[in-house]
Amino acid sequence: MEFNQPADQNIFDQATIIGKPHQRIEGRLKVTGRAPYAYERHDVVNNQLVGYPLGSTISKGRITSMDTTAARAAPGVVAVVTTLEMEPLPLGFYNVARLFGGNEVQHYHQAIAVVVAKTFEQARSAAALIKTSYEIEEGDYDLDAVFRLVQGSGKPTTDVGDVEAAFRNAAVVTDELYHTPSHSHAMMEPHASIVDWSDGDRLTVWTSNQMINWNRDSLATTFGIDKDKIRVESPYIGGGFGGKLWLRADEVLAAVGSRAARQPVKLALPRPMMINNTTHRSATVQRIRLAADTGGRLIGIWHEVASHTLPGGRGEDATAQTPFFYAGANRRIIHHLADMNLPEASDMRAPGEASGLMALEIAMDEMAEKLGMDPVRFRVLNDTQVNPSDPKMPFSERHFVECLERGAESFGWDGRNRSPGKKREGMWLIGHGMAGAYRGGPTLDSGARVRLKAGRLIVETDMTDIGTGSYTIIAQTAAETMGLPMEAIEVRLGNSAFPVASGSGGQFGAASSTAGVYAACLALQETIAKRLGLDNPRFEGGNVQTATRSVPLSDVAPDEELVAEDTITFGDFKKSMVLATFGAHFVEVGVHIGTGEVRVRRMLAVCDAGRILNPTTARSQVIGGMTMGIGAALSEELATDLGRGYFVNHDLAGYEVAVHADVPHQEVIFLDTTDASSTPLKAKGVGELGICGVAAAIANAAYNATGIRVRDYPITLDRMIDRLPAVG
Structure with a gap:
């Protein structure tokens, strides 16, 4: 059709x-x-063995030797395969990180061996017996240093109008630097697979993967097998958020182990390897400059970003929304993609917009404050029904203003705290914030x-x-x-x-x-x-x-x-048109006047995403995104060891996602809209819109509560405590 x-x-x-x-x-x-999730599918094939991975303990260099003598002699061990035993495996669809093979190490916890045994405990114990020697090379791990070097250089991805003149002639200008850290998908279910490669050149995979056909194509490329001889099943997935889009080491190691053992092998990546071996959302450094006239209309937007990637990757283009979201005749957008020796950066829920709006929507509030305008009115004033980077291209449907106005009314925006740091309940300073949301609708x-x-x-x-x-x-x-x-x-x-x-x-x-x-x-x-x-x-x-x-x-x-x-x-x-989804987030927070702790008290999201196919499941998606936004704003950060080049807090004890106690009352309103240009059902996706803008709304609310502007995420106590008002 x-x-x-x-x-x-x-x-x-x-x-x-x-x-x-x-x-x-x-x-x-x-x-x-x-x-039955991937690792639990005991009934799909008999005689399953268990694989356990070994990851590199350096971030860049070469493996000079691997002694597997003790591991091969350990109880229950059926097979041991090291990366030195084969040439680098070809990279499949969108993979840039080496999955297995060869002596080169590109990043910490790169898979370098798999042990196959009769039980999980036997495989894990034997893997610890492998002795590996390395030749370590110096790597690049500091994104701030990269941004200082590249800022102002490079070819813009968007360059419309006379940007320099707009800033020279503007009545009001803002110019600030923002930082977002690397994030982990942190899904509950690990990357896990059962692979049977015991039948000649036929490969059967039971896995946890979001894209069946892409996965099958990548397996065919990586192992040089006819695609028709590969079967992939993934009926239930315990969370992905983009982390399970591509072929990852769990499938590759299970396949290599199954071929060596001549029996089916199941393997799950341990949590530290999920964080350092698989993909993550890249950190960003963002400089945003806005120029406005006396009436509050934007006349210039200048957004420059750096994110990191392994060579050949995509990083996190935090400028993704900036060509489209707000009106303005002049704009310059630059994304610097820095090759670094950190684990592979790739898609995570709303890649680009999630990080970009964490900065852009603070910048919009800062401009509104300089203009003396209500943040909602300022955004309404700068709405557009055409692509501002190409005015001949309209939006198929755009109801952003309705999101803003409906949200302001439902949230009680007129009754908000209007003077930063002036509303207090006991030991808590109360603040209100909002932000716009934008995400494409492909x-x-x-x-x-x-x-x-x-x-x-x-x-x-x-x-x-x-x-x-x-x-x-x-x-x-x-x-x-x-x-x-x-x-x-x-x-x-x-x-x-x-x-x-x-x-x-x-x-x-x-x-x-x-x-x-x-x-x-x-x-x-x-x-x-x-x-x-x-x-x-x-x-x-x-x-x-x-x-x-x-x-x-x-x-x-x-x-x-x-x-x-x-x-x-x-x-x-x-x-000939732009298809996108829009939203507005409104948040109330309390900030403890003695410690700087930020607690979200209530949240509202208003969404414009075409026909909502099922309000129950759609609401679940939006509040899930809102919850991830709480984590992004207040706690989530992959802490990088700048000397060794890896993420230190590589487990769910050190990487702190939002939990039930962090989540307040959440309300979601869906506009009654349709988009006939999207599909016959006139629907658009909503699963990623829910996270877009949330962190900025929380940051704006924290500023409203305290008068302290934080531009570096997450907004932890140490970024507040020395600037809090005196307790009195």
């Missing part, structure tokens, strides 16, 4: 199932422990297969569910399209034997995969109509209907299975 123009009115505009709240259909399996081609038998419908697609509600919204789409109740739908996900879907990531999964299921259902409708000799029938109430005839779907193929398959593809017409 080709989607070549905006959707007309269709079945989803009078939806009875889509757009309605529905509990997750796999929820009971998860809360009762019956949903779609990817997505396919599905549907099977109808005896009135029941099975949906098959390699789409994944990373806790986002894919099972449920796909079932709702199929039920709505085919006129069946939810109870008549079975959804099967995460298997490379199914049609290729978009996968989960980039905020494209929900919109894309449901559109693919819709396409497959339309193909099935056509098959049914031809079978019954009906023209343009309706599918309602479990029946196929025309004005003169009604046939129960259960009678269409009572003794056989009707199968249809299709893929939705998206036309070039989208290139």
